[in-house]
Amino acid sequence: MNRYPLWKYILIVIALLFGVLYSVPNFFGESPAVQVSSAKATVKVDQATMTRVADALSKAGMAPESVLFDLSGNQGSVRARFVDTDTQFRAKSLLEKELNTDPNDPTYIVAFNLLPNTPQWLQSLRAMPMYLGLDLRGGVHFLMQVDTKAVINKRLQGLQTSVRSMLRDKNVRHAGISRNGDQIVVLFRDAETRDRAREVLVSQLSELALQDAADGADLKLIGTFRPEALKRTTEEAVQQNISTLSKRVNELGVAEPVIQRQGADRIVVQLPGVQDVSRAKDIIGRTATLEVRMVDESVMRGTEETAAIPFGSELFKIGKGAPVVLYKDPVITGDYISSAGASFDQNQQPAVSIDLNGDGGRRMREATRSKIGKSMAIVLFEKNKGEVLTVATIRDELGSRFQITGMGSADAANDLALLLRAGSLAAPMEIIEESTIGPQLGAENIQKGFNSTLYGFAAIAIFMMIYYHLFGFFSVFALAVNLMLLIAVLSTLQATLTLPGMAAIAFTLGMAIDANVLINERIREELRNGNSPQAAIAAGFDRAWATILDSNVTTMIAGLALLIFGSGAIRGFAVVHCIGILTSIFSAVFVSRGVANLWYGRKKKLSGVSIGQVWKPNT
Amino acid sequence: MELFRIHKDIPFMRHALIFNVISALTFVAAVFFLVYKGLHLSIEFTGGTVVEVVYNKPADLEKIRTSIEGLGYTDTQVQSFGTAQNVMIRLPARKDVTSAQQSERVMATLKAQDPAVNLHRVEFVGPQVGEELTHDGLLALGMVIIGIVIYLAFRFEWKFAVAAIIANLHDVVIILGFFAFFQWEFSLTVLAAVLAVLGYSVNESVVVFDRVRETFRDRRYGKMTTADVMNHAITSTISRTIITHGSTQMMVLAMLLFGGATLHYFAIALTIGILFGIYSSVFVAAAVAMWLGVKREDLIKPVKEKDETDGAVV
Numbered sequence: 001m002n003r004y005p006l007w008k009y010i011l012i013v014i015a016l017l018f019g020v021l022y023s024v025p026n027f028f029g030e031s032p033a034v035q036v037s038s039a040k041a042t043v044k045v046d047q048a049t050m051t052r053v054a055d056a057l058s059k060a061g062m063a064p065e066s067v068l069f070d071l072s073g074n075q076g077s078v079r080a081r082f083v084d085t086d087t088q089f090r091a092k093s094l095l096e097k098e099l100n101t102d103p104n105d106p107t108y109i110v111a112f113n114l115l116p117n118t119p120q121w122l123q124s125l126r127a128m129p130m131y132l133g134l135d136l137r138g139g140v141h142f143l144m145q146v147d148t149k150a151v152i153n154k155r156l157q158g159l160q161t162s163v164r165s166m167l168r169d170k171n172v173r174h175a176g177i178s179r180n181g182d183q184i185v186v187l188f189r190d191a192e193t194r195d196r197a198r199e200v201l202v203s204q205l206s207e208l209a210l211q212d213a214a215d216g217a218d219l220k221l222i223g224t225f226r227p228e229a230l231k232r233t234t235e236e237a238v239q240q241n242i243s244t245l246s247k248r249v250n251e252l253g254v255a256e257p258v259i260q261r262q263g264a265d266r267i268v269v270q271l272p273g274v275q276d277v278s279r280a281k282d283i284i285g286r287t288a289t290l291e292v293r294m295v296d297e298s299v300m301r302g303t304e305e306t307a308a309i310p311f312g313s314e315l316f317k318i319g320k321g322a323p324v325v326l327y328k329d330p331v332i333t334g335d336y337i338s339s340a341g342a343s344f345d346q347n348q349q350p351a352v353s354i355d356l357n358g359d360g361g362r363r364m365r366e367a368t369r370s371k372i373g374k375s376m377a378i379v380l381f382e383k384n385k386g387e388v389l390t391v392a393t394i395r396d397e398l399g400s401r402f403q404i405t406g407m408g409s410a411d412a413a414n415d416l417a418l419l420l421r422a423g424s425l426a427a428p429m430e431i432i433e434e435s436t437i438g439p440q441l442g443a444e445n446i447q448k449g450f451n452s453t454l455y456g457f458a459a460i461a462i463f464m465m466i467y468y469h470l471f472g473f474f475s476v477f478a479l480a481v482n483l484m485l486l487i488a489v490l491s492t493l494q495a496t497l498t499l500p501g502m503a504a505i506a507f508t509l510g511m512a513i514d515a516n517v518l519i520n521e522r523i524r525e526e527l528r529n530g531n532s533p534q535a536a537i538a539a540g541f542d543r544a545w546a547t548i549l550d551s552n553v554t555t556m557i558a559g560l561a562l563l564i565f566g567s568g569a570i571r572g573f574a575v576v577h578c579i580g581i582l583t584s585i586f587s588a589v590f591v592s593r594g595v596a597n598l599w600y601g602r603k604k605k606l607s608g609v610s611i612g613q614v615w616k617p618n619t
Numbered sequence: 620m621e622l623f624r625i626h627k628d629i630p631f632m633r634h635a636l637i638f639n640v641i642s643a644l645t646f647v648a649a650v651f652f653l654v655y656k657g658l659h660l661s662i663e664f665t666g667g668t669v670v671e672v673v674y675n676k677p678a679d680l681e682k683i684r685t686s687i688e689g690l691g692y693t694d695t696q697v698q699s700f701g702t703a704q705n706v707m708i709r710l711p712a713r714k715d716v717t718s719a720q721q722s723e724r725v726m727a728t729l730k731a732q733d734p735a736v737n738l739h740r741v742e743f744v745g746p747q748v749g750e751e752l753t754h755d756g757l758l759a760l761g762m763v764i765i766g767i768v769i770y771l772a773f774r775f776e777w778k779f780a781v782a783a784i785i786a787n788l789h790d791v792v793i794i795l796g797f798f799a800f801f802q803w804e805f806s807l808t809v810l811a812a813v814l815a816v817l818g819y820s821v822n823e824s825v826v827v828f829d830r831v832r833e834t835f836r837d838r839r840y841g842k843m844t845t846a847d848v849m850n851h852a853i854t855s856t857i858s859r860t861i862i863t864h865g866s867t868q869m870m871v872l873a874m875l876l877f878g879g880a881t882l883h884y885f886a887i888a889l890t891i892g893i894l895f896g897i898y899s900s901v902f903v904a905a906a907v908a909m910w911l912g913v914k915r916e917d918l919i920k921p922v923k924e925k926d927e928t929d930g931a932v933v
Contacts, residue, residue, distance in 0.1 A: 135881075143748065277741070278723065432745035436722075441671075441739050448879040456873030460866045467862070500808050503874060503882050504815075507889065510870030511819060514863040518826070521859040547829045550774060551822040557766035558818025562811065565759035567752065568663075573811040577818075 001538045002601035004594055012594045015586070019481060021122065022488035025129040028117040031065070032088035035113040036095060037077040043107050044415070045069075045076035053078050056098045062091050066120075081115045088112065105385070111254070130491050131256070132272075133498030133572070136446050138439030139272035140280050144241075144429040146265045151237040151427040152182070152230065158338060158357025159208065160184050162400060163223065165362050166204055172197045175218070184208070184223040194219050207233075234265065236339060237427045242267055248284055262567075267429070277436050290334030290420065293326040294367070295375040295391060316379060318388040326377050326388070331367040336360025340420035342413040343403065350413040351405040354420065361400025368398040378404075378420070389416060449502030456506055457483070460513055468520050470610035471596070475516035478592035482512050485583040490576065500569040501576045508580030514551070515588030519544040520611060527614045533606040541593050548589060556581050628854040632846040635906040642903055646789055649796020656799045661806035664753055666746035668710040668721050671739040672729060677703035686728050701880030705739070712746055756810050763817050764788070771821075775828055776918060778911040783824035786904035790820045790895045794888050808885045816892030819867075823860060823900030828908070830856050835915045845914060849905045860897055868893050 036053055038045045050069040057064050057080060064080040064087075071077075082088045092110050100106040116129050134141050156179065163184060164177050174197060175187040188194040198210055198221060207229035213220040225233075242259055245267065249257045258270035274280050296313040304323040309315055313325050338357045345351040356364055368376075377391045392404045407413040460479070464472035486505060490497070523540030531539060559581060562574035600606060662669045672678075683706060684697045692710055700707035710721055722741045729736045764784055771780035794813055798805050830852035834840050840848065871893065875886035 145745075145747075430745075431743075433743060433748050435742040436738070436740060438737070438739045444879065445881065448877055448882070452870075452874040452877040452882065454873075455877055456870035459869040459873065463866065463869070499881055500811060500885070503808070503878070503885055504811075506870050506874055507815065507867070510867035511822075513866040514822065517859050517863045517866065521856075521862070525855065547826055550829060551825045554767050554770060554821045554825055555818035557770060558763045558814060558821070561759050561762040561766060562814050565755045565762060566811070566814075567755060569807040570756075570759070570811045570814070573808070573815070577815065 001534055002597045004597045004601070008590070009594060009598075012591055015485065015591075016481065019484035019488045021125060022127045022491050023484045025116065025118040025122055025127045026487060026491060028119075028129070030114040031081055031083070031117050032085045033079050033081040033113045033115040034088055034092050034095060035077055035079045035109075035111050036099065037109050037111070038107075045078060045108070049076070049108075050078045052099075053080060053095060056095060057091060060094050062087055062094065064091070068115075079113060079115060126492075128491060128494060130487075131494060131496040132442075132446070133496045133501070134270055134272060134435070134437050134442070135499045136442050136449075136497060136502075137272055138437045138442040139270060140274045140277055141271075141433075141435045141437075142269040142281075142284070142431050143262070143433035144267045144269065145432045146234075146238050146241055146267065147428045147430065148234040148237060148265045151233060152225070155233050155338065155357070156182065156184065156225070158359065159205065159223070161359045162205065162357065162361065163201060166200055167197055170196075170200045172200060182224060186221045186223070188219040188221065191219060194221055197221060238265060238267065241427060241429060245269060245284060266432075273439070277434075281431070290337065291330035291379045291381065291386075292332045292364075293328075293330050293377055293379055294371065295377055296325040296327050297374060299325045314386075316377070316386055316388045318377075318391060324377060324388055324391060326379065331376065332356065332360045332363050334420075336363070337420055340417045342410060342417045345403055345405045349405060350407040350410045351403045352407065352413050352417045352420065353401070353403050356400045356402075364398045364400070364402070368394050368396075372396065378416075389420075445499050446502075449499055449506075453502065453506045453509070457509060460510070464513070464516070468612045470599070471520050471523065472612070474592045474595045474599075475513065475520065475588075477595055478516060478587045479509060479513060481591050482580075482584050482587035483509060485587065486576070486580050489579050489583065495575060496572070498569065498572045501572045504573045504576035505580065508577055508584065511555070512580065512584035512588065515544070515548045515584060516592060518547055519588070519592065523609065523611055524614050527609065527611070528616050533609045534600070537596060537600060537609065541589070541596075545589060548585065552581050552585055625854055625857070628847065628850040629857070630850055631853050631901055632849050632906065632909060635846075635902060635909065638902040639906050642789060642899070645793055645796075649793045649799070652796050652799040653792070656802065658795065658799055658805040659802045661804050661809075662709060662742060662744050662749075663807045664749045664805075666744045666749040667712045669740070669742045670708045670710070670722050670725050671700060671741075672706050672708070672726075673737045673739050674704045674706070674733065675735045678706045680706065682732065683708070683729065686732055687725060690724060690728060701883075705880070712744075752807065759814060760791075760817075763814060767817070767821050771825070771828075775832065776913065778913045778917065779824075779828050779831075779908055782904050782906075782908035782911060783821055783828070785907050786824055786899040787817055787820050789899050789903050790892055791817055793895050794891045797891055798884075798888070803884050803887065806884065808881070809888050812885045812888035812892070816889065816896065820892060820896040820899060823896050824904040826856055826859070827852055827900050827905055831905070831908070831913075832918050835918050845909055845912075849909055853901050853905060857901075860900065864893050864897050 036045065036049065047069055050067055054064070054067045057067075062082075064082055067078065067080045069076065069078050080091065082091060092112065095108075096103075096106075096110045099108040099110065118128060160177060160179055163186065167174055167186075173189070173193060175189055177184065177186050179185070186197065188197065194212070198212075201208065201210060201221075201223070205223075207226055208223040209226045211222045211224070213222050238261060242261060246257075246259050249259060249269065249271065254271045254274055256272055258268065260268045262268050269284065271280055296310060298310060299307050299313070304315060304325050309325060312329070313327050316324050316326055318324055336356045336359065337354060338360075339355045341353050343351050343353040371394055373394065375391050375393050378389045379386045380389055381387075390404060390407075392406065404416070407416065457479070461476040464475050464479075466472070468475065483505070486508070490501075495501070519540055522544045523536050526536035526539045527533070556578065559574050559578040562570055563578055566574050600609065678699065680697050680699065684695070687695050687697060687708060687710075694711045696707075696709040698707055699705060708725060710725070722738075722743075726736075726738055764787075767787070768780045768784050771783050791813055794816065795805075797803070798809070803809075831848055834843070834848045834852050840851065843851065868890065871886050871889045874882050875890065878886060
């Protein structure tokens with residue numbers, strides 16, 4: 001009666017293998033590395049950069065253990081791993097010299113980093129160590145609130161001017177445009193004009209929902225933001241802020257920054273290893289601006305570098321290469337760009353579509369009306385240095401919506417669109433939560449969390465084996481499997497381990513032993529009632545099952561509620577708690593019975609069970 | 620080794636009334652301290668700035684306090700944290716100064732006083748975040764209670780569900796009472812512990828109720844009164860209850876001893892939860908279920924006679 005079918009053993013063995021493989025990367029530690037990432041929006045780190053880094057290193061005789069290329073989102077980075085910190089230091093200074101020809105204007109950021117030592121074959125199985133939370137390794141954490149109201153306000157302002165200029169363009173006479181909260185109200189003298197106005201606006205402004213209204217003798221057209229447009233606007237603003245932040249954080253040369261959206265309008269920024277909070281804040285809060293300028297064609301093409309630059313013009317470079325002379329006075333600035341996206345032109349060539357808000361459209365139209373055939377450039381200013389992103393020829397009068405063509409590839413179009421959007425923050429942000437944890441405190445926290453789990457586990461193990469003998473050993477084995485599976489699952493999910501998470505691991509282990517105690521006590525009770533050893537084992541496991549299920553489901557309810565409604569420390573705790581409950585059910589019921597069956601199941605005539613003393617009353 | 624050698628069922632229920640009066644009194648005391656003294660909420664809930672610094676020798680808290688008050692703060696707290704070298708400084712949120720400026724100014728003042736001071740940790744939380752956390756925490760608490768009641772009512776019977784949740788809340792309120800009485804810092808981690816205790820303590824009640832149900836269904840105990848059934852159920856699970864709690868407590872004790880200052884109150888909350896969890900599952904949950912009048916018929920549904928028309932009507 002106590003024999004498991006083969007498939008159950010196979011399942012247990014598979015679970016054990018999974019547990020070992022995926023929990024083991026956490027114990028390899030980290031080795032010194034150097035990370036190369038882009039310092040400029042226009043410089044991309046890619047496979048070619050990787051070869052360049054590898055060549056430079058091997059030429060200097062500093063053979064790295066490995067060179068990796070990694071792409072996270074839009075930002076690529078190259079990491080080279082070294083045997084010791086000495087080589088790491090030398091490699092950093094070498095790469096800095098090699099990659100950045102002009103030390104005052106670096107194109108790449110070379111930073112120290114740590115790479116997990118997990119062997120390659122394990123990494124190829126996607127067996128990685130858990131991330132360590134900031135409380136375990138030190139660093140800075142910011143929670144920023146995006147002012148979405150400001151975005152919508154700005155957008156509405158833009159729409160108001162658009163409405164005015166559209167009606168003027170089509171010669172529709174209105175009696176005034178005003179804003180009333182989130183509404184744009186246009187007044188008319190007669191219904192006919194209103195109908196015409198509606199036609200004009202509907203065809204051009206898809207964001208607005210238009211509604212007729214009358215106020216005494218006044219006829220009104222009320223425009224409100226469509227809910228989906230409203231949602232898209234805030235969405236885009238948060239997204240743009242995130243990409244701007246990523247770009248800026250990249251500059252800090254942080255190894256594994258976390259820039260994540262939290263909820264509708266918040267952004268979490270975590271910079272492990274950074275201690276200098278004010279510098280981090282400085283860089284994060286910096287503004288980059290975008291300008292569209294006309295090319296000064298009074299300077300002959302090809303003579304830009306040598307010719308005298310006229311007063312009122314400036315010399316720029318397109319990316320790293322060709323020089324170009326631009327007028328100082330911008331046509332429009334990035335503030336007027338309401339959105340930019342990669343698209344295709346009428347010849348199915350990659351292009352970038354740009355939407356300007358109303359006022360920007362008017363300025364653009366005025367500037368380009370007489371300049372067909374001339375060139376205009378888009379310049380990105382960062383740290384007071386301008387860089388030309390693209391130079392385009394004006395083919396037609398440009399309005400509030402236009403395309404830049406001649407991108408070459410869809411990727412290039414995508415990058416430019418991102419830059420146009422990400423050059424500056426879409427909406428003001430405010431830091432509403434901030435914490436800095438020293439690296440020493442982090443190391444202490446790891447040690448403390450680890451020690452408390454270890455000593456707690458040891459105490460339980462010793463007690464169980466003394467009290468329940470062989471069955472106690474089975475229980476401890478199951479508990480160890482539980483711990484391993486828990487770590488393995490957390491690693492597979494690439495969860496971030498925090499101190500509350502470590503506490504949850506310890507607490508969950510303490511609770512997990514309950515199932516084994518229930519089982520062992522039941523078996524003793526069955527033996528006390530005079531059942532045969534085999535029957536007692538079977539009944540013990542079977543009857544304990546209902547109780548284990550009930551008590552774990554209730555604990556799970558609590559865990560899930562924490563997971564759903566909690567945040568921060570509570571959430572970290574809850575994730576571990578919930579997964580721990582699942583692994584503990586599996587290991588207590590399945591694994592410990594599997595081991596017990598393996599040990600006792602084959603013996604037909606079993607005279608006794610090693611479960612400690614079974615005391616019987618009245619004997 | 621057998622810790623428990625119980626010949627007869629222990630008559631727990633005979634003393635139920637006395638114990639219930641005692642727990643009612645502790646409960647009322649806890650509520651009183653919660654209302655009268657309130658919880659010493661951590662910065663996560665209240666908002667503000669916390670700066671943790673380390674000295675290489677025991678810190679002179681009085682000197683630090685006066686120098687911080689010299690910066691114009693009226694409502695600050697300076698206390699040692701973990702060891703005498705570690706000092707935690709709490710500053711209330713101020714509209715005109717950012718947290719970075721606050722912490723920088725504090726650090727500059729402290730450095731001027733003793734250059735051997737090191738910054739360990741700075742934390743700033745806006746008031747809005749704190750409000751949200753309080754809201755989310757209460758919501759989580761409510762969801763846990765509702766979820767557990769529904770599950771238990773479905774799995775057992777409503778009287779058990781009510782009894783279990785009363786026992787549970789009893790534990791939680793008493794933990795909060797302790798935190799209010801001693802003015803221990805109530806942080807987000809402690810809240811996690813309190814909510815985990817909810818799940819943990821309901822375990823206890825479930826194990827006892829499981830036995831109650833089993834005993835009711837067992838023919839051998841057919842003529843027992845409800846009180847005797849309770850006694851039997853509790854007696855036969857008591858060794859498991861003590862051993863389980865003992866094991867969990869060992870784990871929590873390890874956290875208390877080796878986990879450091881951050882896990883200190885977390886472990887304390889769990890310790891109180893575990894101790895009261897044993898007590899409440901025996902004397903609160905079972906007793907309340909008994910007062911509510913659970914009986915055999917509640918758990919053994921009479922077999923319904925088959926409806927004659929079943930399936931015949933078209």
